[in-house]
Amino acid sequence: MIKNYLKIALKVLSRRKFFTFISLFGIGVTLMVLLVATALLDYVFAARTPEVHADRMLGVYRLTMQGPDDTETTQPGYAFLDRWVRPMTKLPSVERIAFVTEAQTAISYLNGRKIESAMRRADGEFWRVLDFDFLEGGPYTAADDEAGRFVAVINETTRERFFGGQPAVGKTIEADGQRFKVVGVVRDVPVLRYASSADLWVPVTTAKTSAYKEEWLGGFYALILARNHADLPQIKAEFQSRLREAEKHLPDPKTFKRLYAGADTLFEGAARLFLPGGRLEENPGARLRAALLALMLGFMLLPTINLVNINLSRILDRASEIGVRRAFGASSRTLVGQFLIENVVLTLIGAAIGLGLALGVLRAFNVSGLIPHTQFQLNFRIFFYGLAIAVFFGLFSGVYPAWRMSKLHPVQALRGRSA
Amino acid sequence: MIHLQQVSKLYRTDRVETTALDNINLEIGKGEFISVMGPSGCGKSTLLNLMGLLDEPSAGSVALDGQAIDRFGDRALSRVRNERIGFIFQQFHLVPDLSVVDNVEIPLLYRRMSNRERRKAALAAIDRVALSSRTHHFPTQLSGGQQQRVAIARAIVGRPGLLLADEPTGNLDSQMGDEIMGILEDLNQKEGTTIVMVTHDPRMADKTHRVVRLFDGRQVQ
Numbered sequence: 001m002i003k004n005y006l007k008i009a010l011k012v013l014s015r016r017k018f019f020t021f022i023s024l025f026g027i028g029v030t031l032m033v034l035l036v037a038t039a040l041l042d043y044v045f046a047a048r049t050p051e052v053h054a055d056r057m058l059g060v061y062r063l064t065m066q067g068p069d070d071t072e073t074t075q076p077g078y079a080f081l082d083r084w085v086r087p088m089t090k091l092p093s094v095e096r097i098a099f100v101t102e103a104q105t106a107i108s109y110l111n112g113r114k115i116e117s118a119m120r121r122a123d124g125e126f127w128r129v130l131d132f133d134f135l136e137g138g139p140y141t142a143a144d145d146e147a148g149r150f151v152a153v154i155n156e157t158t159r160e161r162f163f164g165g166q167p168a169v170g171k172t173i174e175a176d177g178q179r180f181k182v183v184g185v186v187r188d189v190p191v192l193r194y195a196s197s198a199d200l201w202v203p204v205t206t207a208k209t210s211a212y213k214e215e216w217l218g219g220f221y222a223l224i225l226a227r228n229h230a231d232l233p234q235i236k237a238e239f240q241s242r243l244r245e246a247e248k249h250l251p252d253p254k255t256f257k258r259l260y261a262g263a264d265t266l267f268e269g270a271a272r273l274f275l276p277g278g279r280l281e282e283n284p285g286a287r288l289r290a291a292l293l294a295l296m297l298g299f300m301l302l303p304t305i306n307l308v309n310i311n312l313s314r315i316l317d318r319a320s321e322i323g324v325r326r327a328f329g330a331s332s333r334t335l336v337g338q339f340l341i342e343n344v345v346l347t348l349i350g351a352a353i354g355l356g357l358a359l360g361v362l363r364a365f366n367v368s369g370l371i372p373h374t375q376f377q378l379n380f381r382i383f384f385y386g387l388a389i390a391v392f393f394g395l396f397s398g399v400y401p402a403w404r405m406s407k408l409h410p411v412q413a414l415r416g417r418s419a
Numbered sequence: 420m421i422h423l424q425q426v427s428k429l430y431r432t433d434r435v436e437t438t439a440l441d442n443i444n445l446e447i448g449k450g451e452f453i454s455v456m457g458p459s460g461c462g463k464s465t466l467l468n469l470m471g472l473l474d475e476p477s478a479g480s481v482a483l484d485g486q487a488i489d490r491f492g493d494r495a496l497s498r499v500r501n502e503r504i505g506f507i508f509q510q511f512h513l514v515p516d517l518s519v520v521d522n523v524e525i526p527l528l529y530r531r532m533s534n535r536e537r538r539k540a541a542l543a544a545i546d547r548v549a550l551s552s553r554t555h556h557f558p559t560q561l562s563g564g565q566q567q568r569v570a571i572a573r574a575i576v577g578r579p580g581l582l583l584a585d586e587p588t589g590n591l592d593s594q595m596g597d598e599i600m601g602i603l604e605d606l607n608q609k610e611g612t613t614i615v616m617v618t619h620d621p622r623m624a625d626k627t628h629r630v631v632r633l634f635d636g637r638q639v640q
Contacts, residue, residue, distance in 0.1 A: 003534070007521065008514070008517065012516065320512050320514075321514045324512045324513075324514065324525065326497075327471065328501060328525050328529070328577075329497050329498065329500045329526055329529040330497060330528075330529055331493050331494045331497035331498075333493075333494070334497070334529060410473045410474075411468050414473075414508065414510075414512060
């Protein structure tokens, strides 16, 4: 039965070549854009080095202090995290917690040449929450951080820039007026990984002043590694309860009354950052997910309408066939199935074209170096998403025409009338 | 086999009401070969559509093998059409995108059977109408008579007890018409298939067991 449907589907497509070309082009370009977007989102949010445990990792990336006249939103400060987040390490569901600063530009001078690097200060736990790919040496430890040792982990780009690609462990690197001994070299991390990427990482305690220890707002992230993915809701709830408690101990209770933050996944963290009003929500991820879905559907609307129109115009072409099928025992439901299969076949061909185009676009992205250290790929997961999108698209654009076709009265259809 | 009791069919539009069939009572026994005659627009095709469950009467009832089908839903009607009725149309209504064998297989697509069984039955039906040499041709590569033979093969492939033929020879020259008529007579005589055939041609009607005549939607014979 399916074979017969496929034969018909391909023949129908070849009947009106121009319309088929327009349809396939529309579907192909639409799916190409969606695949590229999916690849991008996958690159930013999926579990990959160094966030290999992204499925059981939460972060406190944003903190908002709100008062009657003033609201401030930025990264949390060390003092806030130290007092209200670090004790969560004792929870049985939490494996460990790391503190790391946002990446900041550090200036170095090498042979009279100025070099700008993205530098983060991170504690020893940072290297155990995340799983970097070490090319040389290893991470510094919690003991190094506590002792304020001037050690650094650098990425391979930094090794290239400072040491011409030669082994760097044991050598000294100067950044922001401080000198660090290189203990490890890691593979480059794309800048899209906003919680981890940098050119060099040094201990928190090497900061030039200890003022950060008093600040509730500014510069730091906390990364919380849960023991299991299933523990995340409980950790999020615990964080919210601690946040309510923290509100009672605000450093400036006259100016600020409320605190807003979340223990967020990477996706939720981005939502809190980019969605209007996201900073005040307990779970902004759901809204971002809905927004992306709406955007995707909106983007698919135009080619869908085009496809629906073409399909409707084909009803008249196929009236006789529909009449024959009805006469020989096809129920309305069977006909709906047949036309949906045909439409899905069309969209799958479009998807194959879209996949090819997406591969080309991603390759161009990679070659252009537009986003540093990034090598977009179409992996199996993205291919699966693409397939799901194509099938959904096929069903979405096929249901109404299929329903209209199946409702044709057999006698009218055999007379070659569509209504 | 089929029983029509006080069957009427009205077509209504915003302005007019047309009576296509008026109080038809007709009993057709198993194994009969009946022709339906009458001038154009007298309701012959409407009668055939009602017998074939492609349309519903406005009044009266239709029973097939003693079973009233008035309250059957879409799926049940589809199953009855699929298993018990075969259609032959004046315009052949072959699907141009499908080969002869794929066209003949259509009724079997809606039955539970393997591809191999389906193909075997379709080839046998094609052989029955002496078109085995054209199995993989497409309809546009065939003459009118050959196309109608494919349509007959499609109608009989599911071995229905009732064949409804709407002017099966209407688009064919007399020689091809005779060939088609020969196949229908053969099916009726050798396999006991009940056949109801609409025709304008008295020569063809003479070859059937009984003639039902309609005039302005009424049965006059």
